[in-house]
Amino acid sequence: MTIGEMNFFQRMVYIVQEYGASLLEGAATTMAIAIICTAIGCVIGFAVGLVQTTEPSKKAGVVKRGLLKAVKLLLTAYVEVFRGTPMMLQAAFIYYGTSQVFGINLGMWSAAIIIVSVNTGAYMAETVRGGILSIDPGQKEGARAIGMSHVQTMMLVVLPQSLRNIMPQIGNNLIINIKDTCVLSIIGTVELFFTFRSISGALYTYFEAATVTMIIYFILTFACSRILRWIENRMDGPANFDLATGDTLAFTSGLTRYNEKTGGTF
Amino acid sequence: MEEILRIEHLEKTFGTNEVLKDIDFSVRKGDVISIIGSSGSGKSTLLRCINMLEEASGGRILYRGQNVLDGKLDEDRYRTKVGMVFQSFNLFNNYNVLDNCTIGQIHVLKRSKEEARAKAMEYLGKVGMDLYINAKPRQLSGGQKQRVAIARALSMDPEVLLFDEPTSALDPEMVGEVLDVMKDLAHSGMTMLVVTHEMAFARDISTRVVFMSDGRIEEEGSPQQIFQNPHSERTRDFLSRFNGD
Numbered sequence: 001m002t003i004g005e006m007n008f009f010q011r012m013v014y015i016v017q018e019y020g021a022s023l024l025e026g027a028a029t030t031m032a033i034a035i036i037c038t039a040i041g042c043v044i045g046f047a048v049g050l051v052q053t054t055e056p057s058k059k060a061g062v063v064k065r066g067l068l069k070a071v072k073l074l075l076t077a078y079v080e081v082f083r084g085t086p087m088m089l090q091a092a093f094i095y096y097g098t099s100q101v102f103g104i105n106l107g108m109w110s111a112a113i114i115i116v117s118v119n120t121g122a123y124m125a126e127t128v129r130g131g132i133l134s135i136d137p138g139q140k141e142g143a144r145a146i147g148m149s150h151v152q153t154m155m156l157v158v159l160p161q162s163l164r165n166i167m168p169q170i171g172n173n174l175i176i177n178i179k180d181t182c183v184l185s186i187i188g189t190v191e192l193f194f195t196f197r198s199i200s201g202a203l204y205t206y207f208e209a210a211t212v213t214m215i216i217y218f219i220l221t222f223a224c225s226r227i228l229r230w231i232e233n234r235m236d237g238p239a240n241f242d243l244a245t246g247d248t249l250a251f252t253s254g255l256t257r258y259n260e261k262t263g264g265t266f
Numbered sequence: 267m268e269e270i271l272r273i274e275h276l277e278k279t280f281g282t283n284e285v286l287k288d289i290d291f292s293v294r295k296g297d298v299i300s301i302i303g304s305s306g307s308g309k310s311t312l313l314r315c316i317n318m319l320e321e322a323s324g325g326r327i328l329y330r331g332q333n334v335l336d337g338k339l340d341e342d343r344y345r346t347k348v349g350m351v352f353q354s355f356n357l358f359n360n361y362n363v364l365d366n367c368t369i370g371q372i373h374v375l376k377r378s379k380e381e382a383r384a385k386a387m388e389y390l391g392k393v394g395m396d397l398y399i400n401a402k403p404r405q406l407s408g409g410q411k412q413r414v415a416i417a418r419a420l421s422m423d424p425e426v427l428l429f430d431e432p433t434s435a436l437d438p439e440m441v442g443e444v445l446d447v448m449k450d451l452a453h454s455g456m457t458m459l460v461v462t463h464e465m466a467f468a469r470d471i472s473t474r475v476v477f478m479s480d481g482r483i484e485e486e487g488s489p490q491q492i493f494q495n496p497h498s499e500r501t502r503d504f505l506s507r508f509n510g511d
Contacts, residue, residue, distance in 0.1 A: 136356075138352065138354050138355075138356040139356060139358060139359065141319055141352065141356055142352065142355075142356030142357065142358065142415075143358070143370075144319065144342075144345065145317060145319065145345060145349070145350040145352075145356075145419075146345065146346065146349070146370035146374060146418065146419070146422050147342045147343065147344075147345040147346035147370060147374040147375075147422065148342065148370065148373065148374055149342050152373055152374070156358075156369060156373060157358050157360065160360045161359060161360050164360070237402060241362075241398075241400040241401040241402070241405055242400055243397045243398065243400075244396065244397055244398070244399045244400060
């Protein structure tokens with residue numbers, strides 16, 4: 001039976017049988033790029049967001065203030081440029097630009113990772129800034145009041161709480177990255193979308209190939225969103241807590257359970 | 267008694283608004299000083315200036331003879347000596363009760379985990395919260411949170427403890443449990459500076475009372491003198507509203 005004689009489902013099965021390995025490889029590349037780049041993007045985002053929410057200390061001299069202002073300006077430019085232009089063009093710009101102007105051949109992987117990370121970083125910077133600003137100033141004051149330095153206050157108190165608050169947004173970014181790696185096909189990265197184009201080009205079965213590839217994309221994104229939700233719940237910790245006592249009667253007396261409604265233990 | 271803090275000609279302005287004007291007073295070891303006065307009289311700002319959460323605009327704050335405002339003293343070290351309890355508790359939401367009391371000891375005072383834990387348990391026991399070490403702040407009532415906040419401040423072994431309206435955010439039932447803890451602390455010889463609207467506490471527990479009005483110290487004296495024989499007209503006016511308390 002040739003492709004022409006098959007019906008829709010037979011063609012899908014045929015694609016999976018013939019190109020299953022390439023599809024899996026493409027999916028793996030997509031996931032690898034998405035996960036690595038979301039992680040690096042978060043690091044960039046946290047670094048940029050931290051600098052942008054830093055107020056110069058009152059004791060700082062003119063030079064320090066000026067330097068901070070210059071760095072902030074530079075970072076703002078970075079955020080605005082990368083948020084404000086299409087990633088597909090950035091990919092072409094960086095990949096072909098580096099080889100043409102600097103004579104550097106980045107290679108598929110490094111080019112892909114640089115472009116997506118830097119892009120994610122630009123979005124994450126704003127998210128982190130919002131996350132830091134969302135933390136009650138009292139948290140900071142509580143930390144300063146027991147003698148924590150600015151760095152300790154941020155690392156131990158403010159950032160962990162901001163991280164929890166922006167987890168949904170990090171998940172959003174991961175899912176966007178899974179899908180948006182498809183623009184890398186412009187520089188020849190063999191990811192899931194590139195595989196789809198190869199298959200459809202070879203067999204002229206656009207509809208079936210698209211269906212199969214969409215299903216794979218959906219499985220990837222859906223699995224990720226569930227896993228992230230699970231991580232969020234883990235971060236919140238259990239709704240109940242146990243009293244630190246060896247007295248077993250304290251547990252059976254029933255006054256130890258946290259009451260969601262009243263917000264107390266009594 | 268040895269003097270821990272001396273405030274001299276302290277001033278604070280927000281823009282053109284003078285919030286503190288020429289504040290002078292001193293805190294000696296073992297003092298329990300209540301600062302009373304109507305809202306907006308500068309009581310909280312005074313405490314926040316002493317703790318350097320606000321930058322004073324003028325004057326001096328001497329900690330054991332050294333001016334903390336001249337920039338030579340390590341601000342963070344100074345803050346470990348002058349603890350603070352806030353109206354809104356400010357417990358760290360990302361840590362449980364025990365970690366709230368140990369994190370400063372471990373990272374700021376560089377104590378070992380065991381030592382920090384032992385110290386935290388001692389003070390959590392004192393405020394009656396040692397059974398709740400596994401709870402997160404969101405799982406506690408207001409009064410419980412404030413008791414943990416007091417234990418957290420005490421765990422740093424401060425020389426003075428500043429209380430910024432510690433019971434104002436609590437409903438009447440919970441005020442009592444926090445005041446009881448503060449009474450015990452006062453009796454144990456802790457040096458305390460308390461901004462409060464609890465006149466009974468000011469009258470019965472403190473060794474000295476400072477009445478503030480309009481950014482100035484209007485009157486300062488023993489509780490008996492302030493409550494029974496106030497010299498200033500304003501003090502008399504203010505206290506008359508609390509008669510029968």
